[in-house]
Amino acid sequence: MLMDRFGLPGRVAVVTGAGRGLGAAIARGLADAGAEVLIAARTESDLAVTAEAVRQAGSAAEIVVADLSDPENAAALADRAVERFGRLDIVVNNVGGTAPKPFLDTTADDLANAFVFNVGTGHALLRAAVPHLLRSDGASVINISSAMGRFPGRAFLGYATAKAALSHYTRTAAADLAPKIRVNAIAPGAILTSALDVVAGNEALRTAMEQATPLRRLGDPDDVAAAAVFLASPASGYLTGKVLEVDGGLTAPNLTIPLPDL
Template sequence: MILDLFRLDGKTAIVTGAGRGLGAATAIGFAEAGADVVISARTADDLESVADAIRKAGRRAVVVPADLSKAEPNLLVDAAMGELGRLDILVNNVGGAFPKPLMDTRGKDLDRAFNFNVTVAHEILVAAVPEILKNDDGGSIINITSAVGRLPGRGFGMYGTAKAALAHYTRLAALDLNPRIRVNAIAPGSILTSALEVVAADDTMRGAIEDQTPLQRLGKPEEVAAAALFLASDAGAYLTGKVLEVDGGLLAPNFELPLPDL
């Protein structure tokens, strides 16, 4: 049965930024497909809610509250090996940066954005690879980038630059880790998470975004989670070094800050 290719039975995954939104949906989706999951985010209460959903799916959940921009890189890998005994999948979902006009952006802002979106992902990957290589069939690493990493938009200079770097890092890492470990990325567009709550609550703003999206709607976290499941499972076994654009068909930005010309 082709659906068997999407199963993750006997696998263990780490999902960062898993307290809500894309990370939570991905962690729960992996559990529903048969995986045990180590989940991490800054807010312990959010993680416990996700852990409950994982356990209701019949799988084990390990909760690791942490600010990964400051934590030891091997924190999550040690939790996976110590509590679950193996590691097959890593989803580098944690990241972000507040929009800011380009001329107000300083070098320290870029440093923080790059560290949080690229350096943290790299350090966790480096910690994870030796454990993933212990598996006969290797494993899968998935980086969450953004449509803004390829589509220009005012106000997203530091965030878009960092996400573009993560997308190319994915291609480079895939070559270094071939053939035992596959490395891919997902570039979401406008997904209905807490980050878009303010926009979604404003009918005018939401309508403008939807009108500029070819599929005429916002995405759902579960749609990004489904793409992650594809890449993590045997269904995506012939993909590496690729970036899946889960963005409703965007060919141009569908949301820009109302910043004036200089």
């Protein structure tokens, strides 16, 4: 049956940044679809909550507490997943992010650090994962980019540039790793995670952002999780090198940081 193609029974996934927000939602979604999941983040208490949700879905969870700003820690996750579950089929590079910063306060080191955290960490994990993924009959890699990777946004120089790089990394890695390993990305818009607490608590700002979004609402983490399950599953078996825009139909930025003119 067609709907069987959305299932992930017997599959094993690594999800980074899975303590909360998008990573936690994606881990839960993969577990709902039948996958066993290794989850990694800095905070053990957050990971414990995600792990319990994975187990409630009937799947096994492995917790790894690690500072994933260090690419070597990210690379170690691939072998850890195979040691625990015996295989690796899915890699979700979710960890990343960079705080907004005015242009003149953004140094060359800031740009380099944004690139390492948003692109280099995922690359280190994927390099380590490739030998294992090549043994899978349905290997899938999902990079979490951002709508800011294609829209200009004031004060987002480091973040937006790094996410744009991650989107193109996705296309290039897909060409390198075809046909055995599919590589796709998700570019979320404004999703109501803790990163948007300031929006959720400000009715005027939230209304403005909703009105700037064609679907007239902000995203839920499960909107992104559903896209991740699709990209991880055989249902998307003819997709690689694509960036799936989960953003409510944005055609222009809907988030600005008020700053004084130069």
